[in-house]
Amino acid sequence: MADIAAPNAAVLAGDRRTGLHKLMQRKSTIAFLMALPLILLIGILVLYPACYAIWLAMLNKSMTKFVGLGNFQFLFKRDTFWDVVFQSCLFAITAVIFKAIIGFVVAHFVHNIPSKGQRKWRGMLLVPWVIPPAMSTLAWLWLFDPAYSAFNWILAHFGIGPVPWLGETGWARFSVILVNIWAGAPFFMIMYLAALKSVPEQLYEAAAIDGAAWWQRIWYVTLPMMRNIIAITALFSLIVTFANFDIVRVLTNGGPLTSTQLFGTWGFKLGIESGDIPLGSCVVLFMVPILAVAASVILRDINKRGSEV
Amino acid sequence: MADIAVAGTPGRRGAYGSISRDRRWAMRWSYFFLALFAIFFLMPPFYMLITSLKSSAEISAAQNPWWVFGPTLENYVALLGKNEFLIFFRNSALVSICVVTITMLISVTAAFALARMKFWGSATLATGVFLTYLIPDTLLFIPLFKMFAFVRDTTGIELMNHWWTLIIIYPTLTVPFATWIMIGYFASIPKELDEAALIDGASWMQTLTKIFIPVALPGIIAATIFSFTVSWAQFLYPMAFTTSTNELVLPVGIVTTLIKGDVFNWGQIMTGALLGAAPPLIIYAFLMDYYIAGLTAGATKG
Amino acid sequence: MAQVTLRKVIKKYDEVLAVRGVDLDIADKEFIVLVGPSGCGKSTTLRMIAGLEEISGGDIVIGGDVVNDVPPKDRDIAMVFQNYALYPHMNVYENMSFGLKLKKTPRDEIDRRVKQAAQILDITELLDRKPKQLSGGQRQRVAMGRAIVRDPKVFLFDEPLSNLDAKLRVQMRTEIKKVHQKVRTTTVYVTHDQVEAMTLADRVVVMNAGLIEQVGSPNDLYHSPTTKFVAGFIGSPAMNFIPCHLEQAAGALRLRLTDSLSMPVPASRTARYTAFVGRPNLMLGLRPEHIMETRPHIEPDQHDFNMTIEVVEPMGMETLVYFTVNGAEICGRVNPNAGAAAGQSMKLRADLSNMHLIDDTTGKVL
Numbered sequence: 001m002a003d004i005a006a007p008n009a010a011v012l013a014g015d016r017r018t019g020l021h022k023l024m025q026r027k028s029t030i031a032f033l034m035a036l037p038l039i040l041l042i043g044i045l046v047l048y049p050a051c052y053a054i055w056l057a058m059l060n061k062s063m064t065k066f067v068g069l070g071n072f073q074f075l076f077k078r079d080t081f082w083d084v085v086f087q088s089c090l091f092a093i094t095a096v097i098f099k100a101i102i103g104f105v106v107a108h109f110v111h112n113i114p115s116k117g118q119r120k121w122r123g124m125l126l127v128p129w130v131i132p133p134a135m136s137t138l139a140w141l142w143l144f145d146p147a148y149s150a151f152n153w154i155l156a157h158f159g160i161g162p163v164p165w166l167g168e169t170g171w172a173r174f175s176v177i178l179v180n181i182w183a184g185a186p187f188f189m190i191m192y193l194a195a196l197k198s199v200p201e202q203l204y205e206a207a208a209i210d211g212a213a214w215w216q217r218i219w220y221v222t223l224p225m226m227r228n229i230i231a232i233t234a235l236f237s238l239i240v241t242f243a244n245f246d247i248v249r250v251l252t253n254g255g256p257l258t259s260t261q262l263f264g265t266w267g268f269k270l271g272i273e274s275g276d277i278p279l280g281s282c283v284v285l286f287m288v289p290i291l292a293v294a295a296s297v298i299l300r301d302i303n304k305r306g307s308e309v
Numbered sequence: 310m311a312d313i314a315v316a317g318t319p320g321r322r323g324a325y326g327s328i329s330r331d332r333r334w335a336m337r338w339s340y341f342f343l344a345l346f347a348i349f350f351l352m353p354p355f356y357m358l359i360t361s362l363k364s365s366a367e368i369s370a371a372q373n374p375w376w377v378f379g380p381t382l383e384n385y386v387a388l389l390g391k392n393e394f395l396i397f398f399r400n401s402a403l404v405s406i407c408v409v410t411i412t413m414l415i416s417v418t419a420a421f422a423l424a425r426m427k428f429w430g431s432a433t434l435a436t437g438v439f440l441t442y443l444i445p446d447t448l449l450f451i452p453l454f455k456m457f458a459f460v461r462d463t464t465g466i467e468l469m470n471h472w473w474t475l476i477i478i479y480p481t482l483t484v485p486f487a488t489w490i491m492i493g494y495f496a497s498i499p500k501e502l503d504e505a506a507l508i509d510g511a512s513w514m515q516t517l518t519k520i521f522i523p524v525a526l527p528g529i530i531a532a533t534i535f536s537f538t539v540s541w542a543q544f545l546y547p548m549a550f551t552t553s554t555n556e557l558v559l560p561v562g563i564v565t566t567l568i569k570g571d572v573f574n575w576g577q578i579m580t581g582a583l584l585g586a587a588p589p590l591i592i593y594a595f596l597m598d599y600y601i602a603g604l605t606a607g608a609t610k611g
Numbered sequence: 612m613a614q615v616t617l618r619k620v621i622k623k624y625d626e627v628l629a630v631r632g633v634d635l636d637i638a639d640k641e642f643i644v645l646v647g648p649s650g651c652g653k654s655t656t657l658r659m660i661a662g663l664e665e666i667s668g669g670d671i672v673i674g675g676d677v678v679n680d681v682p683p684k685d686r687d688i689a690m691v692f693q694n695y696a697l698y699p700h701m702n703v704y705e706n707m708s709f710g711l712k713l714k715k716t717p718r719d720e721i722d723r724r725v726k727q728a729a730q731i732l733d734i735t736e737l738l739d740r741k742p743k744q745l746s747g748g749q750r751q752r753v754a755m756g757r758a759i760v761r762d763p764k765v766f767l768f769d770e771p772l773s774n775l776d777a778k779l780r781v782q783m784r785t786e787i788k789k790v791h792q793k794v795r796t797t798t799v800y801v802t803h804d805q806v807e808a809m810t811l812a813d814r815v816v817v818m819n820a821g822l823i824e825q826v827g828s829p830n831d832l833y834h835s836p837t838t839k840f841v842a843g844f845i846g847s848p849a850m851n852f853i854p855c856h857l858e859q860a861a862g863a864l865r866l867r868l869t870d871s872l873s874m875p876v877p878a879s880r881t882a883r884y885t886a887f888v889g890r891p892n893l894m895l896g897l898r899p900e901h902i903m904e905t906r907p908h909i910e911p912d913q914h915d916f917n918m919t920i921e922v923v924e925p926m927g928m929e930t931l932v933y934f935t936v937n938g939a940e941i942c943g944r945v946n947p948n949a950g951a952a953a954g955q956s957m958k959l960r961a962d963l964s965n966m967h968l969i970d971d972t973t974g975k976v977l
Contacts, residue, residue, distance in 0.1 A: 030513055031426030035434065038419035038488060045481045046441045049452035056452055106346050112339040121343055123597050128350050130593045132542030134560040135582040139353035142360060142575050150356060150374040194605040243445030246544040250564055264447030271451040272549050280451045287448055295443045501696035504663050509710035510684035523700040
């Protein structure tokens with residue numbers, strides 16, 4: 001703005017004008033300095049490592065030679081890799097779908113009861129999200145214990161034989177997903193509850209007057225009004241679930257064999273425990289495409305909201 | 310599926326029931342299902358608590374595992390008497406407190422600059438901050454591992470296997486979201502308020518400390534709680550970067566040291582897990598509303 | 612206390628000119644109101660005086676000093692914002708004293724000034740309340756108190772009443788006027804409400820599209836607007852504009868509205884208007900109060916005519932009637948007992964002694 005006025009200013013006021021202008025300039029300098037720690041932190045400890053991972057993925061195991069896409073070719077030929085791809089997708093998609101459904105249903109129930117009691121219920125139902133996942137997964141590990149499983153004790157009363165919760169491929173995958181749903185559904189519940197509260201009551205009253213049944217009210221009023229929140233929460237959770245480490249690491253450590261390994265845990269096994277850093281980088285980099293897609297959708301929504309303001 | 314049964318009730322009753330009776334039935338069903346879900350969600354922590362009160366003899370006895378027959382505090386005594394457990398606790402507390410402090414210093418000043426002062430590229434940076442929040446720890450631990458080796462080779466500073474290294478790393482997990490929360494809160498403060506402060510003669514720093522921080526206090530509390538919870542719960546980085554017992558933080562310490570080979574001392578493990586979960590749970594119990602405000606802020610504010 | 616002078620002040624946002632060269636002299640102790648539709652540049656002008664916006668060209672002089680490059684806090688001004696901008700975490704006393712505290716004014720001096728201002732505004736008993744606990748009118752007073760306490764050279768008001776309900780607005784309007792009469796500080800007041808402008812101002816500045824249309828006392832603006840914009844903006848209901856042309860018949864000037872309706876131009880205006888005979892795009896400007904029901908005695912320059920009334924709006928002390936002449940909707944103010952009824956013909960009277968002749972091409976009043 002100021003430079004447009006510059007010729008004008010020179011004629012009218014000479015150097016006098018620079019003061020306020022300098023003030024404005026100094027403002028942006030101060031602002032930049034205030035944001036600098038953030039920029040440095042993100043640059044050095046997030047962006048640089050993220051790019052560095054790509055470089056690392058293209059080195060040989062002892063990191064002495066550049067091998068280009070050699071590591072990727074090697075991975076593509078291994079069955080374990082394709083198992084991990086399948087497991088990661090199965091794990092993330094199933095878990096997110098169930099988290100979303102349970103979150104939605106529970107949010108509705110909480111929304112249904114008188115607002116006086118809502119706070120109490122909401123407080124109880126969010127507990128799984130508050131406990132550090134590594135800690136709560138230990139409880140599940142104990143609940144799933146092959147010898148003393150408290151679940152199996154109950155099931156035995158119904159004549160259902162001991163379930164190998166973590167011992168068989170199918171059951172192990174089920175258990176890992178179950179624990180993830182348990183830990184993640186409360187987050188959905190909270191988000192959906194906040195969204196439900198933002199739907200104006202008049203809309204439901206108008207719909208009721210128009211003769212909409214309960215499911216029509218959900219379908220034509222609630223869901224469209226919550227569409228954004230549902231999408232954002234689901235995408236967000238998809239990223240987090242895809243990148244999960246704690247639950248699988250503690251519960252099964254990828255086993256039996258590799259049947260519950262995800263990108264994160266397998267990358268840890270290869271990169272840190274087996275010392276093959278390039279191959280580990282390679283594995284975790286496969287999370288990038290899904291992250292990029294989800295992030296770009298979220299970003300589009302954020303920008304859209306930004307322009308509405 | 311469950312809500313079909315519940316919400317369906319008023320629909321069917323609508324033909325011959327009054328509206329208030331429909332409501333009452335919908336409510337009863339809601340309570341019923343909420344109770345079921347509450348059982349599901351609270352069962353693991355409940356089981357933790359039960360097990361922590363059992364003696365090892367009772368744990369291996371073939372009786373109802375869902376009840377404590379001879380409650381005892383021996384697990385707590387044993388665990389709290391263990392030097393290493395106290396070290397884990399101290400490490401966790403130090404790391405979390407330092408990380409929260411650093412996070413709040415960085416994110417509040419940056420958020421104020423981004424939300425209010427504007428400079429070249431500030432809008433892009435605000436979006437960028439949110440995007441970095443979406444980059445997971447599982448993507449970064451391998452390159453960070455290698456970067457630490459590089460730092461050692463060039464400067465001689467050993468970053469591996471020190472708990473204080475976590476203080477450097479954790480802010481990458483907390484700062485982006487905390488900044489995002491604070492940008493949202495600051496943006497909701499009317500523009501006239503800083504103009505009034507400007508006319509009153511406040512400098513930018515005074516505007517931040519005397520006006521914005523007090524007004525956005527709920528946001529600051531929410532961001533603080535968030536940062537604390539994240540740094541307390543973080544599992545992957547300490548798992549990858551620390552190994553010796555003296556350097557471990559609580560979650561990793563409990564998982565790695567209490568599980569020795571195939572010998573599981575479940576009483577102590579559950580006690581440790583419960584004590585590890587206690588600080589965030591206590592904070593949550595007292596500041597639940599701030600906690601929830603912070604959770605939803607990211608999605609509804611921005 | 613100080614004069615404020617604006618010389619060719621310009622504001623550009625990127626390539627858009629928001630203020631396109633404003634010249635204005637504000638005398639010491641004067642109450643000036645900037646009024647105009649939204650987007651006319653009145654708020655921008657005020658914010659430039661405050662120093663919240665950089666000026667892109669021209670000069671702003673406060674009390675003899677050019678303040679173009681002076682930051683807001685050193686301009687010795689105080690501002691009252693539309694949403695009051697009270698600091699929500701401070702009580703009324705702290706709100707009012709914040710600026711003085713930052714200036715490191717002695718504590719007892721602060722206390723004296725706050726108490727005095729509180730007394731002027733009658734808010735002494737509210738001093739330890741938080742803004743949240745105050746009503747809209749009380750917040751308004753506190754915002755004014757914050758300004759008075761600083762004892763500035765200039766008060767700046769940015770639409771301070773627009774968040775209040777109608778009744779309170781009238782009350783606070785009087786209050787602001789009283790306060791100004793007490794403290795006598797030069798005041799620049801921005802509003803979009805022309806009633807507020809008329810009632811408060813010593814002089815009103817009507818702005819449109821980044822330029823000053825006219826400056827004058829409220830009565831000046833009402834009775835002798837210089838442009839069609841001012842004529843239409845000031846006054847409610849707004850002035851009627853009827854397309855017309857001037858014709859010369861038998862040595863007299865006549866104002867022809869339609870084929871069947873024409874009236875003689877008042878003798879006092881004949882000389883002024885003769886040059887415009889036959890000019891296209893002329894308009895007759897006549898305020899609603901100059902269109903009334905017919906009366907027994909006819910005054911000079913008053914003319915009766917018959918019209919079919921389309922809409923009748925009883926207002927109590929008067930009744931508004933609407934009808935159409937030459938494609939323009941016309942509003943008249945008639946006596947409630949004159950028997951106006953929608954759809955019926957009515958004999959009305961136009962008082963041309965208060966007419967305005969407008970050139971619609973240039974927008975100037977002739």
